[in-house]
Amino acid sequence: MKIGFIGLGVMGAPMAHHLVGAGHEIFTVLNRSPLPKDLRASVVASPGDVARMSEIIVTMLPDTPDVERVLLGGNGVLEGLSADKLVIDMSSISPIATAEFAAKLRQAGAGYLDAPVSGGEVGAKAASLTIMVGGPTAEFERALPIFRTLGKNITLIGEHNGAGQTCKIANQIIVALNIEAVAEALVFASKAGCDPAKVRAALMGGFASSRVLEVHGERMIARTFAPGFRMRLHQKDLNLALESARALGVSLPNTAMAQQLMSACSARPGGAEADHSSLVQALEILSGHELSKEKE
Structure with a gap:
């Protein structure tokens, strides 16, 4: 054709x-x-x-x-x-x-x-x-x-028309909240004194296993934030989710939280162009602890 x-x-x-x-x-x-x-x-x-x-x-x-x-x-x-x-x-x-x-x-x-x-x-x-x-x-x-x-x-x-876009927004909500959950878990475990790489490996064998934990968990630990999917694009998708939710009268509280964390990351120099897995950096700032820091 x-x-x-x-x-x-x-x-x-x-x-x-x-x-x-x-x-x-x-x-x-x-x-x-x-x-x-x-x-x-x-x-x-x-x-x-x-x-x-x-x-x-x-x-x-x-x-x-x-x-x-x-x-x-x-x-x-x-x-x-x-x-x-x-x-x-x-x-x-x-x-x-x-x-x-x-x-x-x-x-x-x-x-x-x-x-x-x-x-x-x-x-x-x-x-x-x-x-x-x-x-x-x-x-x-x-x-x-x-x-x-x-x-x-x-x-x-x-x-x-619009059904495909609605499904894609649902996809982006799930991915964003998975990234946020993985970031929280790894920051928590790391600050508690555990090796986040070993925690990730253990979780990959259980019910918490996911593609996000596999791929983006590794990115968070290795600090490899070169974009596969840019933060600004995922932030745009969550904005679409929240706009559509307002029109429908639907509450998306955790989507709103993830969008705010992405906004915090995007406000940093180069943050908007980094991979969306760099959302972990917002949680690191809030926790006063980076995954790359050596444990005491």
Whole structure:
């Protein structure tokens, strides 16, 4: 197929590579990220031109305003749409805004799916992403060859646009609270005089075991906070969770606490660009103890 792919960042670039490898022809427009040297793609002048050249248009962008600009701004995707085209937004953005974007694009006769992903850069490179989709079944089935090229766990959450984004927010709540729990546990054990690496190894064999304990627990102990998933992006996702919760009348007290800890980390120099596992540093400051400190 002829596929437009807008957003060749940390996640988008390897995803586009997989689509090229599957035999698809890729059209893109350059913005913040340059065209990777080994990516075979045709660069055009605007998102509208991407839409005109493509059967399916995929967006993988940082935040809601970025998606709005690309879809609905001047020379945006909307201007190049026709009734036979399908837009798939794989960004993590507001469910409320997603429904509004979908309605406007559907007025042009195009289809629309929201299909945010989980799995990070590792999952994007390995084509093992979890993909959470909102939209009509017929459009989901049309997009399945693309989804199967990019991921392994692919679920149609609901037939209404915004369902995929809602699921992604739920995912980010769970991940954030797991990171916070692991950080609390390791700081507690370390300040009590235990080796946090041995505590982590012991917990990996019990009911407390998790992917977060395995991967991010090791990052916390080794102090390796180079970003796999940047703090500012997870903070953005928790902001979306809290905004949506207010609209729904839902209480998310622990999500609010995790968001505040992330805000504290982001306020430090370089903190917003560090990995979200660096949330442990906020708890270390509150406890007056760092995991890297030698025990007395």
